[in-house]
Amino acid sequence: MTKIFAEDLAQRVGTRAIHAGQRPDPTSGAIMPPIYQTSTYAQEALGVNKGYEYARGKNPTREALERNVAALENAQHGFAFSSGMGCLTSIMLMLRAGDHIIVGSNVYGGTYRQMDKLFTNFGVEISWIDMRDVQKVQDAVKKNTRAIFIETPTNPLMQLADIKAISDIAHKAGAISIVDNTFASPILQAPLALGADIVWHSSTKYLNGHSDLLGGVAVTNSDELAAKLQFNANSAGAVPGPMDAWLTLRGTKTLALRVKAHDANGRAVAAWFAKRLGAERVFYPGLESHPQHELAKRQMSGFGGMVSVETGSKANANTVVTRLKLFTLAESLGGVESLVCQPAGMTHASVEPARRAEIGITDGLLRFSVGVEDVEDLLEDLDQAFKGL
Numbered sequence: 001m002t003k004i005f006a007e008d009l010a011q012r013v014g015t016r017a018i019h020a021g022q023r024p025d026p027t028s029g030a031i032m033p034p035i036y037q038t039s040t041y042a043q044e045a046l047g048v049n050k051g052y053e054y055a056r057g058k059n060p061t062r063e064a065l066e067r068n069v070a071a072l073e074n075a076q077h078g079f080a081f082s083s084g085m086g087c088l089t090s091i092m093l094m095l096r097a098g099d100h101i102i103v104g105s106n107v108y109g110g111t112y113r114q115m116d117k118l119f120t121n122f123g124v125e126i127s128w129i130d131m132r133d134v135q136k137v138q139d140a141v142k143k144n145t146r147a148i149f150i151e152t153p154t155n156p157l158m159q160l161a162d163i164k165a166i167s168d169i170a171h172k173a174g175a176i177s178i179v180d181n182t183f184a185s186p187i188l189q190a191p192l193a194l195g196a197d198i199v200w201h202s203s204t205k206y207l208n209g210h211s212d213l214l215g216g217v218a219v220t221n222s223d224e225l226a227a228k229l230q231f232n233a234n235s236a237g238a239v240p241g242p243m244d245a246w247l248t249l250r251g252t253k254t255l256a257l258r259v260k261a262h263d264a265n266g267r268a269v270a271a272w273f274a275k276r277l278g279a280e281r282v283f284y285p286g287l288e289s290h291p292q293h294e295l296a297k298r299q300m301s302g303f304g305g306m307v308s309v310e311t312g313s314k315a316n317a318n319t320v321v322t323r324l325k326l327f328t329l330a331e332s333l334g335g336v337e338s339l340v341c342q343p344a345g346m347t348h349a350s351v352e353p354a355r356r357a358e359i360g361i362t363d364g365l366l367r368f369s370v371g372v373e374d375v376e377d378l379l380e381d382l383d384q385a386f387k388g389l
């Protein structure tokens, strides 16, 4: 189980991003953690080893990443995985047949697919709830509710869930609350401080930030949950290789800087869209017109770089994405470069059309991952792409 270096919590978050979890290598003084590219470790005698037996269980490069992200989230324990979905699998494997969970109705498409298409086969019962309304979450609680899964802001509609209120509901029901903090990143939102029990990320996105690997991370303050996660991670085996762990650590060093830049550019792009298309077509929690702007101000310290826009039709959406030059048409988000995607046909294609319509993911909806380029260039690109629309 990877526990943080307690003294790392004395630092502020931007400093933690650079230093937490890493110490110069004792053999050489190397300032960067070495890439321990090994599957196994020599043991001195039967039952005598340095705490490392086989790399599915533990790897020092991975441990540095786990401590680093745990410290960023103010958590005691961290676990790294080969992808966000691999991370979710190890969390879901804490459940048993007959357990009930409550999940936001507008979660990441792959989260929906894993839960609905895989875990229901094993007898996990799921209620999909619009978590903008806390009362609906309360009403969905059953005797066998074991966990409430929150994603906020949601992908792609940028809807918010009240982490504190919903975590309270979970705890009163004897359940735990689990937050997907991928969109906000630890820089803008601290779910553990609001009562969440487990926080997880697709580190493919902001944590790594350079669109060059897949990864997932889960963190917790509970020794009991940490022991279960460690057991599941080792048993299910979706662990990252040391090279990916090392690259992610290089990414997290600039997380605070990058997220500040994404946030500034995200605000500017959302404001441009609101002026150009009308605020009712723009989904961004930082806009005063967002129905949950007050909650956003309370629960987040910034609003980030994700902005969705209703263009009105698939044809309009296609015109925009083919004209854009700096925003690349691609899935994924959170990298330094700006991307655009059409959720209905891309990230959320695995969600049935009727369900997409119900939650508001139209064929004309475009989701922008605003990068850290010079914002004037981004606005000029958008201006030419939306000409005449």
Ligand SMILES: *Cc1c(COP(=O)(O)O)cnc(C)c1O
Residues within 6 Å of the ligand: 083, 084, 085, 086, 108, 110, 111, 151, 155, 180, 182, 183, 201, 202, 203, 204, 205, 214, 215, 216
């Ligand atoms: C991408 C994403 C995931 C899935 O993570 P992978 O690393 O792609 O497996 C989960 N949640 C959110 C919010 C995401 O954006």
